[in-house]
Amino acid sequence: MTSVAMPFLKCIKTSYTKQRIENSKRNGLRHAIFTPQTKELFKGYYIGEWKNDVKKGRGKEVDRDGWMYDGSWLNGKKHGCGILSKISRKDHTIRRYYIGQWIAGKKQGFGHNWFKDGSYYEGDFCRNKRHGYGRMWHCNGDYYEGAWKDDLYHGMGLLVKDNGNKYEGQFIKGKKEGYGTYYHIVTGQEQRGFWTNDWFINGTISDADFRQRATCPTPYPIPEVEAITRINDSQNTSEIMEDDQKAEFVFIEDVCKRAPKRIIENICVSINTCSCLNSIS
Structure with a gap:
């Protein structure tokens, strides 16, 4: 008589403890709550998708300091498109700080960023810094459009001051450096030449085409x-x-x-x- 091996009678090699650990891992859509250490802080929580006990997919997280992220995750970090906001401790209002692309938990790619002082930036990011091409509306009324590097103007750009005067030319580390033209809108003059460390060192100053329409044209x-x-x-x-x-x-x-x-x-x-x-x- 021939014996037939039954598959369900095979010896289970995985230990009971390891099996319980595998079964306890969060997978799929879960809701996790993190209790704050002090009463003044928010109750942190995460609602979203998991894989092998790591955040992956779509999810929303609020930490104990009131920062809220709603977007894509990969390996437990912000990755993909997402929105970063902050919940006020006084009236619990939500204020957006960043909308855009993320890679490995850092802002990278195109995004929109709001600052505490009221300034606004839209453009490229690299490792949480403005890097590439972007536009910036400053809270004091200034406007910049052009190249950025490590959060500073760097390369060709256009800077418009709050009084209407504007500079178009080269920047290095946030300052006018190289060849550029400064338009004095109030006096109706053009200042063309070379700049170093925000100082005009060599060039010419002449009447602009709009001098007759200037508010205070230069007297002669x-x-x-x-x-x-x-x-x-x-x-x-x-x-x-x-x-x-x-x-x-x-x-x-x-x-x-x-x-x-x-x-x-x-x-x-x-x-x-x-x-x-x-x-x-």
């Missing part, structure tokens, strides 16, 4: 002209001074004498400063 040493009564016959007349003062002669012309076809240095360096200069090319 134009000769003063006294207001006098126009005389039609264009002849020499004498003005007798009272109080026994000596008479002095004043020569009056009926029209403003036209300027030559070139700009006179140290007198007028701007076209259309006087009405008689409109025809100067």
Whole structure:
């Protein structure tokens, strides 16, 4: 008679303790609560997916300090797309701080970031720092658009100040460095040249195309002209001074004498400063 081996009679090699540990591991959708050590802190919890007792998949976590993350997880760390927020201890309102991509628990990729002082940034991140191309709205009214490196302006960029003045050119470690142009919107001038450590060291300053529309255009040493009564016959007349003062002669012309076809240095360096200069090319 032939004996038949029964599979259910095989000896189980896994110990009872190890088997209980494997069965106790969290897998799938679970809800874990973490009790805070002090009453002032929040009660931390995690609701989401697990694999082999590690957070993996979609989940939402609130830690004991009030930080809340809702998004994707991998190997127990934030990974993928997610939202980071903070719960206020006073009124329990929720304020968003970051929306975007994560890799291994750090901001990396494109994202939106709100700062405590009210500033806002949207652009590229690398290991929790602004790195790559991005735009920044500062709380003081300044605006920057361009390249970043390690949380600082670095590369080509455009910086617009709160008063309207703007700089377009190169930056290194957050400062103007290299060739760039600074537009003085208030005075209507362009400052082109080379910069070092935010200082203009070599270049030129000239009137911009928008100077005539500037709020406070730069004044020039134009000769003063006294207001006098126009005389039609264009002849020499004498003005007798009272109080026994000596008479002095004043020569009056009926029209403003036209300027030559070139700009006179140290007198007028701007076209259309006087009405008689409109025809100067």
